[in-house]
Each structure stands twice: as C-alpha cells, then as structure tokens.
Amino acid sequence: MAQQIPESLEGLTIAVLGGTGPQGRGLGRRFAAAGLPVVIGSRAADRAEQTAEDLAAATGGTVTGAANEDAAAAGDVVVVAVPYDGHAALLKEVAPALAGKVVVDCVNALGFDKQGAYALPVPEGSAAQQAELLLPDSTVVGAFHHVSAVLLEDPEVTSVDTDVLVLGDVREATTLVQDLAATIPGVRGIYGGRLRNAFQVEALTANLISVNRRYKAHAGLRVTDV
Amino acid sequence: MAQQIPESLEGLTIAVLGGTGPQGRGLGRRFAAAGLPVVIGSRAADRAEQTAEDLAAATGGTVTGAANEDAAAAGDVVVVAVPYDGHAALLKEVAPALAGKVVVDCVNALGFDKQGAYALPVPEGSAAQQAELLLPDSTVVGAFHHVSAVLLEDPEVTSVDTDVLVLGDVREATTLVQDLAATIPGVRGIYGGRLRNAFQVEALTANLISVNRRYKAHAGLRVTDV
Numbered sequence: 333m334a335q336q337i338p339e340s341l342e343g344l345t346i347a348v349l350g351g352t353g354p355q356g357r358g359l360g361r362r363f364a365a366a367g368l369p370v371v372i373g374s375r376a377a378d379r380a381e382q383t384a385e386d387l388a389a390a391t392g393g394t395v396t397g398a399a400n401e402d403a404a405a406a407g408d409v410v411v412v413a414v415p416y417d418g419h420a421a422l423l424k425e426v427a428p429a430l431a432g433k434v435v436v437d438c439v440n441a442l443g444f445d446k447q448g449a450y451a452l453p454v455p456e457g458s459a460a461q462q463a464e465l466l467l468p469d470s471t472v473v474g475a476f477h478h479v480s481a482v483l484l485e486d487p488e489v490t491s492v493d494t495d496v497l498v499l500g501d502v503r504e505a506t507t508l509v510q511d512l513a514a515t516i517p518g519v520r521g522i523y524g525g526r527l528r529n530a531f532q533v534e535a536l537t538a539n540l541i542s543v544n545r546r547y548k549a550h551a552g553l554r555v556t557d558v
Numbered sequence: 559m560a561q562q563i564p565e566s567l568e569g570l571t572i573a574v575l576g577g578t579g580p581q582g583r584g585l586g587r588r589f590a591a592a593g594l595p596v597v598i599g600s601r602a603a604d605r606a607e608q609t610a611e612d613l614a615a616a617t618g619g620t621v622t623g624a625a626n627e628d629a630a631a632a633g634d635v636v637v638v639a640v641p642y643d644g645h646a647a648l649l650k651e652v653a654p655a656l657a658g659k660v661v662v663d664c665v666n667a668l669g670f671d672k673q674g675a676y677a678l679p680v681p682e683g684s685a686a687q688q689a690e691l692l693l694p695d696s697t698v699v700g701a702f703h704h705v706s707a708v709l710l711e712d713p714e715v716t717s718v719d720t721d722v723l724v725l726g727d728v729r730e731a732t733t734l735v736q737d738l739a740a741t742i743p744g745v746r747g748i749y750g751g752r753l754r755n756a757f758q759v760e761a762l763t764a765n766l767i768s769v770n771r772r773y774k775a776h777a778g779l780r781v782t783d784v
Contacts, residue, residue, distance in 0.1 A: 525768030532761035541750030
C-alpha cells in the first residue's frame with residue numbers, strides 16, 4: 333500500500349491513544365512542551381479532556397482531549413500507549429481512523445508476579461507486529477518502550493537521559509518518529525531495526541524494571557558509538 | 559543444589575569455551591589483560607593452544623589452550639561463547655566438568671538473511687535457560703551478549719564504551735560476573751534481571767547489528783541513572 337509519509341513534523345498533530353495513563357500522559361506532555369499540537373485520547377472523553385486541560389496548563393501548549401476514536405481521527409501521527417490487555421481490541425475499533433497514517437506503538441506485553449516483571453508471549457510476534465496486522469492501511473513504527481513515565485511527567489526533569497529505539501520497515505516513517513523522539517530534551521531517536529525485531533525491544537522493559545528495583549533508579553538506555 | 563559461589567575473582571581461573579571465535583577470543587584477551595589466568599577452549603586443542611599463545615604474547619597474561627572439555631575442567635568460572643548451533647551439544651558433553659561452577663552464557667540465537675539479523679526462537683526460552691536445563695549442577699548466569707568483539711579484540715581500544723547486562727537467579731553468582739565484566743576497562747556489569755528475562759537480552763543483539771549497519775558503528779548499550 334503506497335502511503336504518503338510526512339517529511340517533517342511541521343504542522344502535524346500528534347494523537348496519543350491511552351493518553352491518560354502515565355506513559356501516554358508523559359509523552360503528551362513532552363510533545364506539547366515541544367510545541368506540537370497534541371490530542372489526548374482515552375476511553376472516556378471527559379477524562380481525556382481533563383488530562384488535556386492539565387497538560388495545556390502545565391506546558392503552555394495546544395492540547396485537546398477526545399475519545400480514542402476521535403483522537404485517532406484528529407491525529408496525523410498517532411501514538412498508541414494503551415495497556416497490552418486492551419491493545420488489539422482498541423486497534424480493531426479505530427483502524428479506519430488510522431488508515432494512511434503513521435502509528436507509533438509503545439506497548440510492552442508484560443506480566444508481573446512476586447519475582448517482578450516478565451515478558452508475555454505475543455502470538456503475532458510482538459505488540460508492534462500485532463498492530464501491523466490489525467492496521468494494514470497504516471504504517472506501524474515501534475518506539476518509546478523504555479522511556480520512564482516518571483521522568484517524562486516530572487517537570488523538574490529538563491533533560492531525559494535515554495535514547496529511544498525506533499523500529500519499522502518504512503524508512504520515511506522511522507525517520508519521522510526519530511524526529512518525534514528528539515523533540516524530548518535529552519533524547520535521541522535511534523533506528524533500531526525492523527518490526528520483526530520489535531519483540532525483544534518491547535520485552536526488555538521487564539529487564540529495566542528489574543534494574544530499577546535493584547538500583548532504585550529510573551533506568552534508560554543509551555546506544556554507544558552512534 | 560547448594561553450591562559454593564566464590565566471593566571474589568581472586569585466584570580464579572576463567573575458561574572460555576569457544577575461545578577461538580571472535581567473541582570468546584576478545585573476552586579472553588581482556589580477562590588476560592586484567593591479570594586473570596585464562597584457559598581458551600576449542601573443539602580442536604591445537605587451535606586453542608595457538609590462540610592462547612597469541613593472547614599471552616599480546617597481553618603478557620597467563621593464557622593456556624585446551625580442548626573444550628579440558629578447558630571446562632580447568633576453569634573456576636566458565637564462559638560459554640560458542641555459536642548457538644553447537645550450544646546444546648557442547649553443554650551436554652561438558653556438563654560433568656561444569657558441576658559446581660558458575661557458567662556464564664554469552665550465546666545469542668540469531669538467524670541472518672538478506673534483511674539482516676533476527677532472533678531465533680529457543681524452545682527452552684533462551685540460550686541461558688537452555689544452559690540452565692542442561693547444567694542442573696552449575697549456576698548459570700547470562701552476560702556479555704552485546705559487547706562488540708571488534709572492540710574487544712582491538713588493542714587500540716583502551717576503554718570499551720558499554721555496560722554488560724548480567725542475568726541470573728543467584729545473587730552471589732551475578733555479583734561475581736558483574737565483577738568479571740568490570741575487569742574490562744570502561745565496562746560496568748549491571749544486574750539485568752532473572753534468567754527468565756534472558757531471551758530479550760540475547761535477542762537484542764539482532765537490533766544492535768541493525769544499528770551497526772545503519773550507523774556504521776560498533777554499538778553498545780549504557781544503562782542510565784545507575
């Protein structure tokens with residue numbers, strides 16, 4: 333499917349589905365602070381509107397809120413930051429609104445027990461590949477899996493010390509999402525391979541949770557020699 | 559199985575099975591340069607002896623060579639750096655010699671095609687968990703998956719800019735292997751979670767290969783906020 337991928341972020345609206353959760357809210361905050369128009373999506377429109385109001389006040393940016401499907405329709409680039417639980421169901425629902433767009437999947441399929449976090453198997457290979465299958469008319473990119481929501485949401489954190497691995501099969505789309513990552517101060521967007529190699533990037537979040545526990549940290553990753 | 563884990567590297571001999579391949583040879587070189595006695599193991603004793611001679615001359619360290627089984631017997635800590643292909647067969651063969659020891663598995667199960675590297679599924683969950691199953695009398699730790707063999711082998715590289723994620727279920731063993739990683743100048747050994755979370759760390763090597771291709775780099779990873 334031929335699809336027009338924007339060459340730059342200029343003039344683009346970023347929608348964040350699941351934007352009232354910590355990860356989505358944190359990303360929305362940073363994108364808004366960078367001057368990008370942001371639409372927060374949530375299952376309940378009123379919760380999305382409340383979060384949007386808070387983020388607009390905190391950042392001075394342009395942030396609105398809507399139900400996920402309306403947010404999906406309003407965004408030029410759409411970030412999916414919902415729990416893995418509701419991932420497939422949401423994407424099926426909003427697929428028509430996402431047609432022709434770059435969809436950025438941040439979802440980590442994780443389980444938790446007494447020993448901490450662990451990676452859940454994903455039948456499609458990875459959450460990003462699940463999205464790819466469910467959104468045949470969109471261009472799916474995986475990114476933002478490892479960025480600490482705590483750091484994103486902390487107004488005192490002026491620079492976030494991590495790189496974002498960006499995965500995808502369409503170069504123009506991964507480049508655009510690398511640019512999106514780089515709007516967060518301190519962050520570099522680094523191309524990290526094709527979607528077929530997304531699982532391990534998603535699952536590595538379990539390891540970072542182990543690191544955080546052991547070292548009382550908000551760990552991130554930097555790619556060296558790049 | 560109760561097992562005595564050494565509290566420090568002092569007086570320990572490090573064996574490297576598959577020590578004539580780039581990764582094993584690079585690790586052996588760095589351990590020898592750090593003053594640790596090293597035994598290089600290979601299928602063919604004479605090839606191991608040749609590599610050992612080269613490494614001893616290059617580092618001024620104590621390096622000997624032997625067939626894998628003899629190297630396994632000679633090591634106090636045994637690093638497994640063989641291709642995934644021969645991993646299970648080798649471990650079955652040397653299991654008795656590894657009993658009671660800390661075994662450090664560095665193996666990445668990767669496939670390669672025109673589009674680059676990709677992670678192979680491992681029936682046991684990961685190469686490290688495969689080792690754990692085959693070595694019920696050893697303590698298995700996963701580590702050194704991401705360290706560039708090119709950098710390890712380059713005598714001009716005086717400091718290797720990467721952290722080593724160390725995975726395992728026995729704290730004394732992961733601590734010892736963190737110390738082993740830290741003998742390589744520039745490297746920190748960072749606890750990275752339990753063995754059940756080893757797969758994604760092993761598989762992430764495919765992504766680093768993609769990074770290396772795209773950026774013409776020898777990429778490594780640093781864990782931030784630790």
